Amino acid sequence: MKKTLAERVRNQNCKECELHLSANSVCLMGRGPVPCRLMIVVDAPGFQDDETGRPMVGRVGSLLDESLAAIGFNRRDFYITNLVKCRPMEKQKILKIQEKACRHYLDDEIEAVKPEFILTMGNTALSVVKKSGIMKHRGNVLPLGDAQVFPTIHPAAVLRNPRNEMLWKTDLEAFARLVKGESGATPTRTYLVNNQKTLNLCLDAILKSKAVAYDLETNGFEEYVPGAKIATISVSPKPGVAFVVPIHHPEAPWKQPERVLGAITTALAYTPAKRVAHNAKFDDRWLHQFGKPVYADFDTMLAAHIMDENRLKGLKPLAQMLLGVDAWANVDLAKGGAMVEDLKKLAKYNGKDSDYTLRLYYKFKEQLTVEGNERSLRIFTKIMMPASRCLTDIERTGMWLDQERMAERLIEINRRLEKLTTRLTKLAGEEVNWNSSQQMSAILFGKLKLPVIEMTDGGAFSTKESVLLRLRDKHEIVPLILEWRGYAKNRGFLEGWGELLDGNSRLHANYKLAGTVTGRLSSGKEEGNRGRGLNMQQVPRDPLIRSILGAPPGWRFVEADFSQIELRIAAHYSGDQTLQRLYQLGEDVHMQMAVSMTGKPASEVTKEERKKAKAVNFGFLYGMGAKKFVEYARDSYDVEVSLEEAKIVRDRYFEKFAGILPWHQRQRRIVHNYKRVQSLIGRVRHLTDIDSEDEDVQAEAERQAINSPVQSLASDLMLLSLVTLHDEMDPEEALIVGTVHDSILFQIREDTTDKWTSRIKEVMENLPLKKKFGVELEVPIVVDIKVGQHWSEGEEI
DNA sequence: AGTCAGCGCGCG
DNA sequence: AAAGCGCGCGCTGACT
Numbered sequence: 001m002k003k004t005l006a007e008r009v010r011n012q013n014c015k016e017c018e019l020h021l022s023a024n025s026v027c028l029m030g031r032g033p034v035p036c037r038l039m040i041v042v043d044a045p046g047f048q049d050d051e052t053g054r055p056m057v058g059r060v061g062s063l064l065d066e067s068l069a070a071i072g073f074n075r076r077d078f079y080i081t082n083l084v085k086c087r088p089m090e091k092q093k094i095l096k097i098q099e100k101a102c103r104h105y106l107d108d109e110i111e112a113v114k115p116e117f118i119l120t121m122g123n124t125a126l127s128v129v130k131k132s133g134i135m136k137h138r139g140n141v142l143p144l145g146d147a148q149v150f151p152t153i154h155p156a157a158v159l160r161n162p163r164n165e166m167l168w169k170t171d172l173e174a175f176a177r178l179v180k181g182e183s184g185a186t187p188t189r190t191y192l193v194n195n196q197k198t199l200n201l202c203l204d205a206i207l208k209s210k211a212v213a214y215d216l217e218t219n220g221f222e223e224y225v226p227g228a229k230i231a232t233i234s235v236s237p238k239p240g241v242a243f244v245v246p247i248h249h250p251e252a253p254w255k256q257p258e259r260v261l262g263a264i265t266t267a268l269a270y271t272p273a274k275r276v277a278h279n280a281k282f283d284d285r286w287l288h289q290f291g292k293p294v295y296a297d298f299d300t301m302l303a304a305h306i307m308d309e310n311r312l313k314g315l316k317p318l319a320q321m322l323l324g325v326d327a328w329a330n331v332d333l334a335k336g337g338a339m340v341e342d343l344k345k346l347a348k349y350n351g352k353d354s355d356y357t358l359r360l361y362y363k364f365k366e367q368l369t370v371e372g373n374e375r376s377l378r379i380f381t382k383i384m385m386p387a388s389r390c391l392t393d394i395e396r397t398g399m400w401l402d403q404e405r406m407a408e409r410l411i412e413i414n415r416r417l418e419k420l421t422t423r424l425t426k427l428a429g430e431e432v433n434w435n436s437s438q439q440m441s442a443i444l445f446g447k448l449k450l451p452v453i454e455m456t457d458g459g460a461f462s463t464k465e466s467v468l469l470r471l472r473d474k475h476e477i478v479p480l481i482l483e484w485r486g487y488a489k490n491r492g493f494l495e496g497w498g499e500l501l502d503g504n505s506r507l508h509a510n511y512k513l514a515g516t517v518t519g520r521l522s523s524g525k526e527e528g529n530r531g532r533g534l535n536m537q538q539v540p541r542d543p544l545i546r547s548i549l550g551a552p553p554g555w556r557f558v559e560a561d562f563s564q565i566e567l568r569i570a571a572h573y574s575g576d577q578t579l580q581r582l583y584q585l586g587e588d589v590h591m592q593m594a595v596s597m598t599g600k601p602a603s604e605v606t607k608e609e610r611k612k613a614k615a616v617n618f619g620f621l622y623g624m625g626a627k628k629f630v631e632y633a634r635d636s637y638d639v640e641v642s643l644e645e646a647k648i649v650r651d652r653y654f655e656k657f658a659g660i661l662p663w664h665q666r667q668r669r670i671v672h673n674y675k676r677v678q679s680l681i682g683r684v685r686h687l688t689d690i691d692s693e694d695e696d697v698q699a700e701a702e703r704q705a706i707n708s709p710v711q712s713l714a715s716d717l718m719l720l721s722l723v724t725l726h727d728e729m730d731p732e733e734a735l736i737v738g739t740v741h742d743s744i745l746f747q748i749r750e751d752t753t754d755k756w757t758s759r760i761k762e763v764m765e766n767l768p769l770k771k772k773f774g775v776e777l778e779v780p781i782v783v784d785i786k787v788g789q790h791w792s793e794g795e796e797i
Numbered sequence: 798a799g800t801c802a803g804c805g806c807g808c809g
Numbered sequence: 810a811a812a813g814c815g816c817g818c819g820c821t822g823a824c825t
Contacts (some may be wrong), residue, residue, distance in 0.1 A: 130825075132800065278823055292811085437804055456804065464805055489806070492819065516815060520809085524817050534818060540809040566809090566814095593819090622813035699812055707814040711809090715815095741809040 005034045008550030016101035019086035025053045030109055039074075039115035039147075040064075040080045040327070042107070042154065043124035044094055049121040050087035055080050063155045067168065071176035079659060080114045081106065082557050083125050091331045096126050110222045114369040116145050117179050135312075138169055139320055139327035141178065145395070150175045157429040160689055163310055167554050170321045172753040177326065184326035184701045186240055190351035193231070194253045199260065202235060202243035209237035209299075211274040214475045215763075216283045217331055217338035217350050219248075221531025223289040223426035224396075224502050230290055231338035233264060233348055237273075239362065242351030247290070251343040251441060258290065265291030276361040278315045278675075279351070283515075284392045295389040300357055301527075302388060303364035305514035306380045307373070310686055313514050319356040322363055324608040328352045352746055375682025379716070382772055384513055388720045389569025390726035390736070391511045393519075398506035399737045400552045400747065402790065406494055409544055413491050420484045423678065427477040434484055450474055466635035490545050497548075500534055505552070509534040509738060518708050519683050520715040535737045550790030551747045558746040558753070559794055560721075560760045563782040564589060565714045565742045570621055572680070573709060576659025583779045590614045593653070604734040620653045621660065622710075664706055671705035678774070716783070721764045721771075728759070759786050 014020055014027045028045050031054060040056075048058035056064055056075075065075055076448060084102045088094050106128065110118075120126055123134040129142045129149050142149045154172035158164045177184055193199050206212050217231040229248035238244045246252035247261050254260050265287050276285050280296030288292045295748055304313050312318065319325050329349050331338045338346055368377045380762055424433060428443045441461045444450045454462040465485070471478045500507050510533035515522030518615055524535040551557035567589060571579035582589050594605045594613035615632055624632070626646040633641045641649070654661050676686045685708040689701040722744060726736055733752040738745040745762075748756045764783040769775050786794030 091804070127825095132825080213819050221804090225804085354824055433821080434818085438821075458803055460804080462804085488817090492809085496819090515817090518815060520815060522816055523808095529817095535807085538817065540807060624813040627811075628813070696811085703813065704815095711815060714809095 005029065005109065005112050006483050008796050009105055009112070009365075011105075013385065014085075017086075017098045019084070019088060019098055022089055023086035024050045027083065027085045027105065028053060028055065028082065028087075029105070030055055030079055032076070032079030032081075032113075034079065034112050035202070036077075036079040037116045038078045039110070039113055039118045039123045040078045040121065041082075041118055041128055042082055042121045043533070045080050045087045046156075047087065047616055049082075055082055056085065056483065059568045060155045063159060065516055066174050067155070071172050077107070078119075079115065081109055085101070099127060100123075108642060110145070110147070117175070118144065118147050118728070118778050119151045119175055120149055122157070125154075137522050138167070139174055139316075141327075148178070150178060152297050156166075166321050167312065167570070170324070171631045173324065174320065183278050184324060187221055188242050188351050188355040189240060190244055190347055192233075192347045199245065203245065203263060203267045205237035205241075206235060206264070206273065207271050209271070209273045211276055211358060211361055212237050212268070212271060213276040213278075213354045213361060214268060214283060214294075215277060215350060215353040215357060216286055217341075217346060218286055219337050219339045221282075221526040221533075222508070224508065228286075228289070228736040229339055230261065230286055231341070232343075232350050233261070234347075234350040235264065235268075236351075236354040236358040239359050240355060242355045242692055244347035244350050246343055249339060261287075261291040262551075268294045274361070275298065276358055278357045278606065279359070281388050281392045281395070281511075281525065283500045284389075285396055288392070288396060295392065297385065298361055298365070299385065299388055299513075300360040300364060301514050302384045303368060303380060304360075306376045306384060306683075307364070307367060308686065309514075309517045309519070309684070315353060315357060315360075318360055323356060323359050325356065326414040332707065337362045345347045367411070368627055375678075376684065378773065379519075379681060379683055383716055383719050383723070386723035386727075387514055391513065391724065394722075394738065395510060397735050397737055397747075398502065398504075398508040399536070399549050399745070400555075401497060401501060401507055402548055402550055403501075403505055405790075406497070406548045409548065410491070410494050410498075413487050413494070413557060417484065417487050417491065420480055420487070424477065424480055432452060432479065435488065440481065440505070444471070444481075445474075448475055448477065450478075468632075469635070490540060490542065493545060494548070497534070500532060507534040507604075509536040511536075511739075517685060518711045518715060519679075520711060521719075521739065525696040537740050539740075539791075541792070547790040550788070550793075553785070555747045555749055555786050556753045557789060557791055557794065558757060558760070559743055559749050559786045559791065560746070560757075560764060561743040561786075562714065562717065562764065563784050565717065565781070566710050567621065568779045568781065569680075569710045569713050569777075570663075574657075574659040574663035575778070576657045576663070579657050579659070580779055584644055586780075590617060593617055593656075616653055617651060622649060622707045623664065626650050665710075667705045669703045671701060677705045677709055679709040680775050681716060681769070682778070683709075683711065683716060685709070685712065717764075718742060718766060724763050724767070725760060728758070728763075753787060757787060761785055 005531050010029045012026050012029050020026045030410045045055060046058055046060060049055050068075055084094050084098050084105060085105055120128055123132060126132060126137060131145050132138050134153055137151050138153060140455060146188060153164055153168055158168045181560050191198055193202050213236045215234050219231060231249040232244050232246050234242050234244045234442045245264060247257045269292055274297045276298045277296045278300045280299040282668050284294055284296060301313050304318055320327060323640060331349060353607055408456060430486050432439050432443055440463045440711060444463045447451055452461045453467045453470055456462045468478050468482050497507055499703055509523055512525055513521045523537040525531055568583055571583055582592055590610055590613045593606060593616055594609045594654060595602050619629055619632055626643060629645055629646045671687050671690050675688050675690055678684050687701040687705055692698050718739060723741060734746055734748045734756045736744060737747045761783050765781050786795050787797055788794030
């Protein structure tokens with residue numbers, strides 16, 4: 001009798017890795033017809049698979065069956081198997097060594113099954129094509145011998161998080177199209193603009209369209225560095241059409257490429273059409289650098305984000321999910337990027353980018369104008385789009401760096417680090433890489449036998465700062481390590497800045513308007529973690545470091561801070577009478593808190609006690625427990641508090657501010673009922689985790705429901721200030737050079753400082769919330785302004 | 798040469 | 810019963 005594939009290939013006595021020890025079904029083979037045109041590969045058997053001896057049973061299996069039915073297939077159409085044949089240990093990830101041991105079984109299966117198409121699910125299964133990074137590769141067909149591999153996410157990811165469902169369905173539909181030989185969506189008619197006649201057609205189309213999307217292919221991520229080039233620009237005046245204009249690409253036919261770009265940017269700047277781009281700030285910065293200023297009216301990335309802050313926001317996943325199109329190729333950066341890519345190929349990708357951006361625009365425009373989305377639309381048009389445009393300028397302007405100061409301080413830091421390293425080596429008795437927590441731990445807890453205070457999540461002995469602080473008196477090496485870490489960290493910042501400087505001694509940050517779930521800005525590298533960029537939000541507060549940044553001669557550096565903004569907003573939301581009255585009277589709330597907690601009069605409250613009170617304000621406000629407060633007080637403020645003391649402090653807090661707990665309860669009720677919360681002006685945070693079966697996860701969502709509307713509004717107040725001031729300011733007199741959550745940084749010409757500082761205060765303290773959003777704050781907003789030559793050295797005015 | 802997770806830490 | 814929230818980055822060490 002003929003043996004089945006499983007019988008031929010399976011080895012139930014396999015001992016090639018440790019997994020055979022714990023698995024019920026050792027070497028569990030796949031199931032399905034042999035040969036078979038279609039194959040599914042997932043990571044490894046689950047608990048139920050292991051029990052039953054069949055792949056893909058249980059909840060994951062049911063999801064698979066439903067999903068296959070939805071695309072017109074059945075699991076019997078597939079040979080379904082696992083990459084690793086034995087069930088991995090509980091909650092342990094699959095090791096490469098296990099994959100390797102098993103690989104020959106899979107290869108035998110593939111050889112026998114002879115699939116044309118292999119659907120791999122999850123990052124682990126992706127390694128059948130020796131790739132990693134499922135979110136990058138999903139939806140892109142990869143070859144494996146005679147077969148085509150189509151990677152998608154793991155169905156368990158969909159069960160774990162409903163957010164992934166759309167992506168999963170989208171991928172399976174694309175897979176079905178691949179198998180049936182169908183193509184996704186209507187094609188893009190791409191015109192390569194390589195002569196004056198087509199250029200004129202393109203310009204004409206820009207000027208006559210209702211909405212025009214544009215997208216650049218560049219040779220890098222920083223437009224201001226020498227050698228920066230725009231390979232092509234693609235313009236889509238209507239869906240299904242793209243004009244791709246080569247600019248600096250070697251195959252471009254123009255004698256004066258800047259003039260061509262000038263013509264296009266002029267048309268874009270003056271067209272009555274809506275200017276649309278995906279992550280427009282990037283394209284606009286480059287266009288400004290090489291052509292004329294263009295500012296987008298509609299950013300599809302931001303539109304996606306305002307409606308769902310949790311979703312993927314890249315052009316490709318959005319187009320795949322919302323337009324039902326297949327994945328399309330990217331410029332291959334590994335091969336040298338856009339400038340070396342064949343122009344015809346490049347034009348094809350670039351054309352798709354702008355075409356799909358335009359199609360997304362029509363989709364999002366419709367979604368944003370449906371009933372119920374009025375407030376999101378208002379935030380989008382009145383805050384996000386204007387903020388995107390002014391951040392374009394802020395990023396281009398950059399922040400001045402005092403190179404003399406930096407050089408001096410770097411020398412000093414290096415000198416101290418050298419000294420410290422010598423002493424550390426002596427004390428350790430060997431050469432140690434003090435950057436390695438592993439090596440440091442070996443010295444401290446192994447060699448020197450210091451007591452272990454805390455474990456890391458990964459089970460190592462923690463060497464973090466709070467641990468070292470508690471070991472400070474146990475060995476003379478500890479304070480030296482702390483000192484070393486501080487200097488090493490600072491050196492890292494300065495060296496980083498040195499590499500980022502442009503020719504005018506300025507640093508350019510990159511801000512993301514769609515980088516956080518609350519609507520705050522994030523700062524750092526370009527979209528997709530690419531390129532380099534100053535992170536304005538984590539410049540050390542240490543004056544030795546921070547004051548290296550500032551204003552060049554002739555200008556003043558001005559910092560405008562919202563004072564205790566989150567606490568004020570919480571006072572508004574909660575309606576807490578005590579907190580509101582304190583702010584109306586202009587009291588020092590942290591001091592008040594200290595007074596109420598200690599029972600002492602303000603004059604007797606120590607600095608330490610006020611610090612403790614500040615920690616209370618932020619911690620308890622957002623749901624911190626007594627236990628955490630003990631740690632927090634110790635680690636952050638070097639104040640020892642017993643658990644009993646902490647409980648009393650916590651109780652007193654909620655007694656004094658009696659409106660806080662009811663407000664927490666209201667937020668909890670809202671998030672349980674609606675699975676989302678909103679800020680005063682209507683920015684939404686979706687919290688589907690509130691329905692999690694895990695109570696810790698639920699509790700987390702509840703705390704987020706409390707924090708989000710506060711953080712969110714604080715951020716929107718800042719952004720509103722940013723756009724208002726940016727609109728007013730004459731760049732000859734005043735420039736915005738950065739922002740950090742609740743503060744805005746300016747560079748203001750000396751002779752106009754008084755005028756502008758009072759205007760800044762006026763604007764930020766009296767934002768037109770009533771006029772623009774129909775709401776009002778019950779609490780006064782106060783802005784502190786510091787003026788100086790360098791950051792952190794300013795005088796309060 | 799690139800990618801990834803873990804750790805530790807910078808900021809609000 | 811137990812519970813702050815929101816980020817990005819550099820480095821190591823392990824891997825492809």
